[in-house]
Structures are given as C-alpha cells and as structure tokens.
Amino acid sequence: MALDQSKSNIPLLEVTNLKTHFPIRKGVFSRVSGHVYAVDGVTISMQDGETLGLVGESGSGKSTLGKSIMRLVEPTSGEIKISGTEITGLNKQDMFVHRRQVQMVFQDPYSSLNPRIPVGKIVAEALQIHGIATGKEAEDMVKDIFQRVGLRPSQMRNYANEFSGGQRQRIGIARALALNPKLIIADEPVSALDVSVQAQVINLFMDLQKEYGLSYFFIAHDLAVVAQICHRIAVMYLGKIVEIADRDELFKSPLHPYTRALLASIPIPNPEIRPAKDRVLQGDIPSPSNPPKGCRFHTRCPLVEEKCRIDTPEFKEVSPGHWAACHLT
C-alpha cells in the first residue's frame, strides 16, 4: 500500500496552477462574451507507480483536467511537467514524442474505437505511427498485448462491434499499453460497464499496475470504484481541487464539507444502514462560466459563514499529505 517516495525526487507528473478556460462566443462577429472556467488553478503531483484518483460531479472540470494534461485541449496557463520536462511549450514534434509516455483510456468503449478497422490493426497503428514496429513485428507485439489484457490473439481480426462493452474497454487499454507508457490517464473507464464486467476491468487495471509499474490518473465519479484502485484521491469542485489526501485518510477524516457531502450521498449496499435524512446536499452545481465568489462551494455548503462568501479559501496542508481548501478547517 505504502509507496516508495524515495525512489526519485522528480515527480512523474507535476501540474502547477493549471488553468483551462474556454471562450464563450456570441453574435455575428463571434465576440468573446465570457469564459467557462473549466479548470481554474489546479496544482497536483504524482509519483511513479502511484494511482491518483480524481473525483467530482459532472461540470467539475475533471475530464478537462485529464485532457489538458494530455494537451488534447490546450491549457490557458500554468505548468505541466512529465518526469521533469515542461510540456506546455513543446511544439508538435516534441509533443508527439512525449505522448508515448502518457496515454489515455476513454469512458465510452463504443465511440472510441473505429468500427471499420479490425481491432488488432487499431492497436498496431499506434506502434506504426510512433515508429516502434511495423508488419509482422507489430503483429507479434499486438498479439502479446492482447494476451496481457485478457483477449485472444485470434480476436485481432474482428471488428469493434463484435465485442461486448468490457472487451472493448480491454481493447482501449491494449491500445494505451502498446506504447509502453509511464502514465495512463483513464477517464471514467468503467462507468459505462455493468457491475460484473466492471469488476473484471478494475482487476485488470490493478494487475497491469503490479506487472508493469504503471501509474494511473484515474478520473471517476464513483467513489467506491476510486477507493478500490487509488492510493491517493483528489476531490474537484467547479474547476478547483478542494481536497487531496491518502485514500484511507480521506475516507476516515474528510475535511472539506463537499467531500463529506459526497461521501454521505453514496448509497451503501447494506439495507441495515439507511442514510440519515440530513445528508442531502441542496441545489445543483453552479455554472463554471460564472462561479460563485469566495469559496465556490458556499452556495451549497451547510456550514457557510460570512467569510466564505467573500474570501477564496487557501489550499493548505492541514496534516502531512492532507490538503484542503476550506476556511473552517
């Protein structure tokens, strides 16, 4: 469980004050009339071999954060360092090389695989594009990867529509693994799957980590899934990280009222403990184009005080490794 922090002083991933804003354009001249502050000042770091979970509701900016780290969307400002290399300024060719280190697995295994190409070729393509292997050599490598993710090599000739959801997600994982990355950004990789299949894919993620020392940046809305697989967990709300801590610490002593509300909202599969009525959080998540002043959670916070409406709380280390942004902690 405990990670060897001494292995290297350079974090695998280091994100500093990252902002990704999307302009809202209006009218005939497409004038910028405002911004969606999807990611608004995020600082996180990850060690080699670690799984960092990122949880939050829809609209919290968690997917945009994942895509920003891949530079699939261009960040507005801030720094992203992979193994010490700053990547926000890299040109296309340099970025291309960097992408081999960081790969992504997507939520929807139905729309992220080309239906007209045999799945073996989808994976082989990654090897060809990056000049790792071609022809027979690539085929052999794909065969090997297929076996590693629990697919039969004979299935390489089949098309995506011939596979079930869980198998498609295995193909998505095979594609990400092909380049032998250090870090895999997994954006809701099991949320489209049925529970029995979800367990298979979660186990696969954990097995592959053990085998290859992979690191995962695991984005999900389901806290139970995140708890199963992650070493540390970050909670995101309206573009900002509000709390980050080791898994057990976060569940045992959550500090931010939003984290507490999230934990209390999850239905527990045990009818003997039916939830208290007062756990329900009022209202919806506000629009990220016009986030509330002060603490962004103040419109829904049960403990709100005057200060929360005016001042933005500082993100501070409350106990070793446990950070939270709340005036009341």
Place this chain on the structure above:
Amino acid sequence: MDAQAPVLELKNLETHFETRDGTVRAVDGVSYSVGAGETLAVVGESGCGKSVLSLSILRLIPNPPGKIVGGSVMFGGEDLTQVSEERIRVIRGNKISMIFQEPMTSLNPMMTIGKQISEPLTQHMGLSKKQATNRAQEMLDLVQIPDSKKWLGGYPHEMSGGMRQRVMIAIALACDPKVLIADEPTTALDVTIQAQILLLIRNLQKKMGTAVIMVTHDLGVVAEVADRVVVMYAGRKVEEANVKDLFANPQHPYTIGLMTAIPRLDKITNGDDLNERLTEIPGVVLPLYDLPVGCAFADRCSFTTDKCRTDKPVFEEKSPSHWAACWQEMSS
C-alpha cells in the same frame, strides 16, 4: 404491507422480440406483485430484460418486433394485456406512471414545463386549463423546484439534469397514480443529486401511498429504497426476497456474484484493506435468442453441476418468503 391485496400483479409475463437471429425471450415468464405504499426493486444488468418488463406493463413495446406472448398484468381487476387500446391509454400516465433514465429525451423540448405537466391533467382528469395550471404549479412546489411560477413558462433545456428529473416526477405524479414505475431514474445524475431525487420519491410515496417499482442496476440504491427485491437474469426472475433477507442471505449465485463484484465503500470504514482484487463474474450474458435448456447462468456459475445444464431450475421458496431459482443450496 403483506396483508394488503396487491395493486399490480404480473403473472408469467412473456415478451418476445422477433429478430433475424431468432426469437429473443426478453421477458421469459416473470411474476411479481406490488402493494400500495410498497417499493419493489427490480435489479439486473443490461440485457436482463428489466426495462422491457416495465414497458410491457403499460404495453409500450413496439410491435413488431416485440410482442407480449403470454401471461397477465392484473391491475384493478383488469388484465392490462387484454384491454382495449383506449383503455390502456386511460391507465397510462394516469393510474400507472413511468419515469425514465434520461429526463432530457423524455421531455418535449418545444413545450413549456407548465404545459407538459398540465396537459395530462386536462386530458385524463378533465380539469380546466386554469385548474390544471394551478395544479402544475402545486406539483412543481411539491417536487421542490424553486420559483415554481417562473418555471411554468420555462423550457427543459434551461434546467439542470436534476431539475428535469424533478419535472418528470411532477408529471408522473400529477394525476395521483396508484403505481409509479421508475426505470433507472437516477442513473444519469450525480450522487448528490441522486440522493435528493431518491429522498423526494420516498417522501412523495409516503404522502400519496403510491406503489413504486424501482428498476435499477445499483445495489446501493436497492438497499436504500426497496422493501422487496426481484433479481433478474437473462429475462428470468432468479431471486425474490425482502430487502434485508436478500442482502443478509442471498440464495442465487448470480445475486451473490453481484454483491461481491461491487467495490464496497463501507469496508474502508471497517478498516479492511482494499486494493485487493474484486470477485469477478466470469464471462458475459448470453444472447437471449440462444439460451441453453438448463439454467441461463450455468456458464458463469461456480456451483454448476450437470443438472444445471439439462434442467431449468424451479423457482422455489428456500426459506419463508425468500425465493430463488437454483438447484443448489446456498449455505447462509
């Protein structure tokens, strides 16, 4: 609850679809009943037939290719599979209402919220326009939409997902139905909003005495809202029990599999170490047009014997009011 006569009773319902690959037995002889004020959860994974089952109750199955080929749906002394098209239209949305997973696609984007709630009231209950509008506002208040008066003239796209689902509930309950069928009503919502909607459904049910059929894949939701549970697999009912019995002492290997396959948050608070492998249910659901003669779960089950492959298990009472379709005896 048990002493009451059931409000809705399904007997051996069978819904089949004719496809190129053969006859899909989406619902293969399912029976259940639900009483006033009771919540029955129907659980299963995609493709188990739980949605087709709910749609069959209100005869909302497109025909062709689908058809109710057997069984009955008894409601208020009538068999809904036999009544006329006009009659079923009177019952739909009036006596038995339904809410769906995706509130955006179930609402009409071109029609104001107020109109969508009041329309069934003028049609089903014969209210005047003015009365119906008043009732619509009352319903919006009841489902706790702030500024209900303003929202009467609003459109669905202006609302958040949680608000839309509240509107769906308002529409569904406006005619004071006897039965509410909720098909994955919170699956598309965030957990904090899910908690709001589940609480709302429970409170309204208490107030109005509605029988609720909660169709879901989420065992957490089941544990939270259900009185009784029906577990479905491959179009068949594999287990039925009171919610506490089901969780304490599951009798079907599939139910046991479901329960051990989900990551459990409650374990962390107990100090158990997670990060260990989950128990998998191997394989996938078989295509419903090609089910084996014996138990449909036999290929994925770790208790399978030869009998499971040749004989379809009988749905029998394993302990008082706890039924399961399995040849094996599960120890408790």
